Amino acid sequence: MATTNNLVNPQVPKLLKDNYESWSIQMRALFGSQELWELIIDGFTEPTPEVEATYTAEEKKALREQRKKDSKARFLLYQGLDESTFERVAEATTSKEAWEILATIYKGVERVKRIRLQTLRGDLEAAQMKDEEQISDYYSRLLLIVNKIRRNGEKMEDIRVMEKLLRSLTSKFEHVVAAIEESKNLEEILIEELLGSLQVHEQRMQEKASSIVLEQEEALLKDRIYAEAMLLGSRAGRGGAGRAGLTGGGGKLCSHNGYTSPKADHETTLQGADKGKHEGVADAENVAASRGPAVATSGKDAR
CATH class of the missing domain: 1.10.1200 (Non-ribosomal Peptide Synthetase Peptidyl Carrier Protein; Chain A)
Known part of the structure; x- marks a missing residue:
């Protein structure tokens, strides 16, 4: 806002081709703040010189005040108009007339x-x-x-x-x-009360949806960790069985008489495979334990 001679000149909104509705609302508020809106709506009648000559001093003072307020209202109105729009209301003699011309132009019949x-x-x-x-x-x-x-x-x-x-x-x-x-x-x-009830319900739905998504993500993570652990355990189990076969097969192990029996070969092979299986499960449990308690429990169940 600009200040001149200790009087504050309010900032006037600009009237454009497509903003008449919002512009008129702002102007009504502006006129109201300056105690001019009633003058815009009701207007005043400019007396002829002959009639004015018959006025008392008090009536002439009131007339001067009306003229002053009307001029102020027209000035504020003109401040919001571009050159072409101003030309349409330039011939208006009162602020009421200028306002009505603009309403007809922009608001339509x-x-x-x-x-x-x-x-x-x-x-x-x-x-x-x-x-x-x-x-x-x-x-x-x-x-x-x-x-x-x-x-x-x-x-x-x-x-x-x-x-x-x-x-x-x-x-x-x-x-x-x-x-x-x-x-x-x-x-x-009140409409605000209704809106508040709907927003509370909306917030609860969003919180519930977020909780479900989080639980699903946690479940997928646990499943992936468990699958990786079981894969490692399976590989370790096959490695143990292979080592048992090398040491237990073919009756090549020496005993006190130089050879083992086929039955002993078979038992040794089974023992080696069982050992490898247990080693694989143990490896799976170790991997699962390093990634979280939930996976370690799943490893024991698998065994």
Whole structure:
């Protein structure tokens, strides 16, 4: 804001081709802050010189004050216009007249307004929440359409907005919507309260989904570690059996009379294989124990 002679000049929003609705809201707030909005709406009648000559000193003072306020209102209005738009209101003698000219140009006549409202109603009816959309984002998108409808002169109660919100949510909200409709009278609650209930439910669903995903990831990790451990154990078991065959087969081991019997060969081979099997399981248990308690337990079960 700029300051001149100790008076603060407010920053005036600029009127563009496609922002009349939001611009007019900001200007109404600006005029209200300067105690000028009633003058814009009601206007004042400029008396003829003959009539003004009959005024008392008090009436002339009030007239000067009205003229001053109207000039201030027109000045603020002009500040938000570009050159071409200014030319359309340059001939207006009061701020009320200038405001009404702009409303006719940008907001359109009643026929155009009706067409615009039909389009907006269609947009509202077709609006549906997307699968990955947050409640707050969908409500903001819905509210944008509702506000446009209201700005074009159609009255829309909050209960209509709440009913539309509830019937256009995704299927994952079905049971909570049913619970709200059974337990609450929409005419007695605020839309913020409804929105809060839906957001709490949404947060709980997100937390539950995150917990399930985490459990699945942990289970996959344990399965992979266990599979690796069993593979190592299997390899170690085959190695033990091979070593037993070299030492126990063919009746080549020396005894007190120089040779072992075939039966002794067979028993020695079985003992070597069994030893290799136990060595393999032990290797699997060692690997599993080094990677986590859960896998070590699985190794014992396998044995």
